[in-house]
Amino acid sequence: MVNAFDPAGAAALDDSRRDMVERRARLLGPGYKLFYDEPVHFVRAQGVHLYDADGKEYLDVYNNVPSVGHCHPRVVEAVSRQLGVLNTHTRYLHDSILQYSEQLLATLPAEIGHVMYTCTGSEASDLAMRITRHVTGGTGFIVTANAYHGHTIAVSQASPSMGEHVPLGVHTRVVPAPDAYRTEGDLGAVFAGQVEAAIADLRRHGIRFAGFIADSLFSSDGILPGPAGFLKPVAEVVRKHGGLYIADEVQPGFARTGDAMWGFQRHGVTPDLVTMGKPMGNGIPIGGVAARPELLEDFGRNTRYFNTFGGSPVCIAAAQAVLDVIRDEKLQENSRIVGRAMLDGIQAMAEKHAAIGDVRGAGLFVGVDFVKDRATREPDAALGLRVVNRLREKRVLISASGKEGNVLKIRPPLPFSLADNDRFLGLLAETLAELA
Amino acid sequence: MVNAFDPAGAAALDDSRRDMVERRARLLGPGYKLFYDEPVHFVRAQGVHLYDADGKEYLDVYNNVPSVGHCHPRVVEAVSRQLGVLNTHTRYLHDSILQYSEQLLATLPAEIGHVMYTCTGSEASDLAMRITRHVTGGTGFIVTANAYHGHTIAVSQASPSMGEHVPLGVHTRVVPAPDAYRTEGDLGAVFAGQVEAAIADLRRHGIRFAGFIADSLFSSDGILPGPAGFLKPVAEVVRKHGGLYIADEVQPGFARTGDAMWGFQRHGVTPDLVTMGKPMGNGIPIGGVAARPELLEDFGRNTRYFNTFGGSPVCIAAAQAVLDVIRDEKLQENSRIVGRAMLDGIQAMAEKHAAIGDVRGAGLFVGVDFVKDRATREPDAALGLRVVNRLREKRVLISASGKEGNVLKIRPPLPFSLADNDRFLGLLAETLAELA
Incomplete structure (x- = not known):
């Protein structure tokens, strides 16, 4: 983490914060980092x-x-109300998940017809990779140099930004981030060429290509929106070689980019799988994977995915309020x-x-x-x-x-x-x- | 899933439920199963x-x-109140996570000194496996024949109950579930022998043993509490061979077993890592991994784990209310x-x-x-x-x-x-x- 507090600086803090810093170290351990020189x-x-x-x-x-917005009254009200009425899982029928899914899918390209719910963006990345492995029979994934897609074992193996002590998967290939500011030539062509070379390298090592994962704003690579459309040639290369294109919309999604509801829409790309998380429930844990229905045909019938809290009435209430507010405001x-x-x-x-x-x-x-x-x-x-x-x-x-x-x-x-x-x-x- | 609804039976349902079943299939896809012949x-x-x-x-x-209890008023109130005040992440200081962690750790053996938060039990299993791989340098895990520990790629590879279409990890070894009703001889000795044989088999295949994962009630293996204490010899075998003992408390934890707060306590075992989930927030997504502090020393300092929603003030408010209610009621x-x-x-x-x-x-x-x-x-x-x-x-x-x-x-x-x-x-x- 770039701007982490150095615990050696605790002595300089006031009593209250020093005490909290010490209790954090004692109870939560050294994995819990704080922002800023002065937390x-x-x-x-x-x-x-x-x-x-x-x-x-x-x-x-x-x-x-x-x-x-923090503590948006409509989200607070929707979640509070649902909490007192019913909060159970998706193995019973419930209407709100259907209403929400209809509205959510309506914001996505027509080719994306199903959505599955998780609790976090990491779970969404993990599920998207599970589906991709199942559908393609491949295990090779391509990501950018400082990408972050989540913290599970499988996803961390495709998240080079986690640093040298977190092993990259032996089936992961890393391409340079598409930095328009520091790249000469046509960014789309250069980037597509790098991805195609990585696919060839996977094949050379006997690894079947599964998919390419990208956040269309390359948030952890240094915020690289690039020129609109530059991701199109990459998507074509990925498809040409039998892989799936996974759009990680955990950061760009839900109207963040201004132009559109989803980041990939700036590029005229239609992904195979779309992952979502962070802003989806305004802080209530909910994430999801939207997919082309044909990809879930065998996966849904023959494998098993059940997320206990995923798509619960309370999580959906939060997500529905967020969609409503994005529209109404x-x-x-x-x-x-x-x-x-x-x-x-x-x-x-x-x-x-x-x-x-x-x-x-x-x-x-x-x-x-x-x-x-x-x-x-x-x-x-x-x-x-x-x-x-x-x-x-x-x-x-x-x-x-x-x-x-x-x-x-x-x-x-x-x-x-x-x-x-x-x-x-x-x-x-x-x-x-x-x-x- | 044993008791899943067969969609072919939709025609027999009343209009309202038939419509919901059809919308589920259209929007959520075939991965979403319903309980019962009649949902x-x-x-x-x-x-x-x-x-x-x-x-x-x-x-x-x-x-x-x-x-x-469904919609417990104290949980509803605590969550609703916190929702309107503050809901952010753990990179800022917040008091409630410290107070809760102190109380949670006080229910665990003294050797378990740290806790890290996730949103689900699956994330907790995944994190416990990540820590175990990091600490031991091993990748071999041992689980029981019909175990379920979660749905991420890594955890599903250690969850044989997910069925033949979900690949077991090549580094996973499966031992028979300890079924006292169908096992002759001393259950603890028999089970420990099976685990030791699996460790030997890992070694024979050049795979370093990492850990053993067990739900002390073997919930998905058929609910097998076994005689109190029978897991002790297993824990000894695991430690003798340099592995970690992961207690999956997602189902037995939080007072379920009646005798104790945690299922492993029936057996006088002190685990290395304890995972928790389902009941922890009464439906608000929260899970966690409690650990011996020495296991998080290098992992916490040199790798990276950040769970955006994990340990947020709202999730902690739910968990705190649950602990309070367990005690007060x-x-x-x-x-x-x-x-x-x-x-x-x-x-x-x-x-x-x-x-x-x-x-x-x-x-x-x-x-x-x-x-x-x-x-x-x-x-x-x-x-x-x-x-x-x-x-x-x-x-x-x-x-x-x-x-x-x-x-x-x-x-x-x-x-x-x-x-x-x-x-x-x-x-x-x-x-x-x-x-x-």
Whole structure:
């Protein structure tokens, strides 16, 4: 994790937070990391704001899980009501899962006809890989250099961003992330060529190709939206070699990109499987895999998949409220408009700050690529980290992405307004000036 | 699934349910199975009862997820309150996860000092296997013949109950389930010998032994509590060969067995890792892995595990309410007392019904083993299925377990009272008489 708290710094914290840091270490162990040089203790949240134990307000430009806004009253109400009525599993009949599935599938291409529910994006990635292995008979997966698709054993083996101590699967092949800023030539052709070479390498090792997995915004590779359409040639190469195209929509999905409900739609690609998670229930654990029906024919009949909590009435109530709010509050349109203003604002800032090598994004998912030198485009990871921590002091929650951590990751809840954006841009400009 | 609805029977259903069955097939695909020859459509639930669309009441002797009772008001209230205040992830400080972890760990042996949170039991099994692989450097796991530990790719490879179309891992070894009713000699010694032979077989194939995973009630193997203490020799064999002992407490945990909070405690075993899930949040998705701290030392520092929704304030609020209710309503004691009365009642029934070969259980988890012949002890799967469906007609929810499905699986919410038990025993006796 790029911007993790160093426990050695606990002595400098106030009593309350030092005590919490110590109890975390004692109870949860060293696997639990905290954000920032100085961790934050939040006690409440609303909309695009969180409040710490001293009542201080923070502007959230990072959290995509509370996607329709922290503690959105319609989600709170829908979940609370359902909790008191019924919460059971999918082996009894229930209407709300059918109504929701109908509405969810209507947002996807016509070729995607079924949806299966999980509790997390990791479970969704894992299930999509299970289906892909079953359908193709292959085991070889191709992912990008700093991809993250989830934490299960199988998915972590296809998530190089987890670092050198987490083994990549022997059947996993890694291709460079499609970085338009640092790639010469036609990005789609270059990337498709790299994927085709990886397929050939799998074959050379006697491994049958199963599928290609990509988040269309390459969120953990450094936020790489690329030009619209550049993923089309990749999808063609994948199909040509008998593999499936898995669109990991855990981050780009649910109106984040502004242009569309789903990230892959910017590219005119129709995936075989679509995975979803994080924003789907605004924090209530729900994820899913949507698929071409023919892929689930044998898998559904002859294998077994049952997720105890997946698609329960309470989880579906949360997901339904999220869909309703996205529609009623026109959050996709807001994401497009405010995201555009944010891009323009930061691009204007770049005229004064040579450290900003590139600004890119889709809707309310924006990356700012810091470089040491605009000519060499060498990543400036140290600056990324300093900006993240300085903004935290100014009570703006933000993070960094990419293998080097040099890309500022801007991904606020979708109701982020033009006024919120102005406030954020002012504080970012101030920070860049201070650190210049 | 033993007692699944056959979609060919949809024509016989009333319009409303036939329509729902058809929409399920169209939207969710063939992977979604329904219980019973005639599926049930529930619209609300309270305590140990569910109500169908016609307002008819069903007695629940099956569902262990709403473990403190369907829609328990304290869980509803705690979750609803927290939903409106804050729901974020564990990379900020929050107090409730620390308070809950302290209380949860206090119920476990002193050697188990850390807990990590997931959203499901499957994720917990997967994480426990990931930790075990990391710590031991091994990949070989040993499980019982009809075990089910979860649905991820890695965990399904160690879940033989998923059937022949779901591949077992090449590094998985399967031992017979410890069936005291059908095993001659000392069960502990026999079972430990089988596990030791499996370890030798792994070595013979050049596979390093990682761990042994067992649900102490062998829930999907046919509910096999066995004599208290019989798992001790197995744990010794596992340790002798450098493996870890993983107690899968997804089903026996949280006071189900009546004797103790955790199933392994009946056996005087101290596991290396303990996995939990289903009843933990009374239906709100939460699971966890508790571990000896030394096992998480390198794993926590050098690898990466982050579960976006795991341990969130809302999930923890549900789990805290469940712990509080178990304590305040003395549900462990209730499980012990009512479970005992249930065992005695069914044992008395066995005097009149030769089809009951064995009755066994721990607390409110009871198995009734139907046989064609008491001398041969040959399982009578057909009878199990007929009892399940006849009881459903009498509005009692129940299921069957074991490879053959001949074991009636009785596992009601923990507030199941002596009066509920009398009602259930009466209907069970009536059913057995009718089917005799």
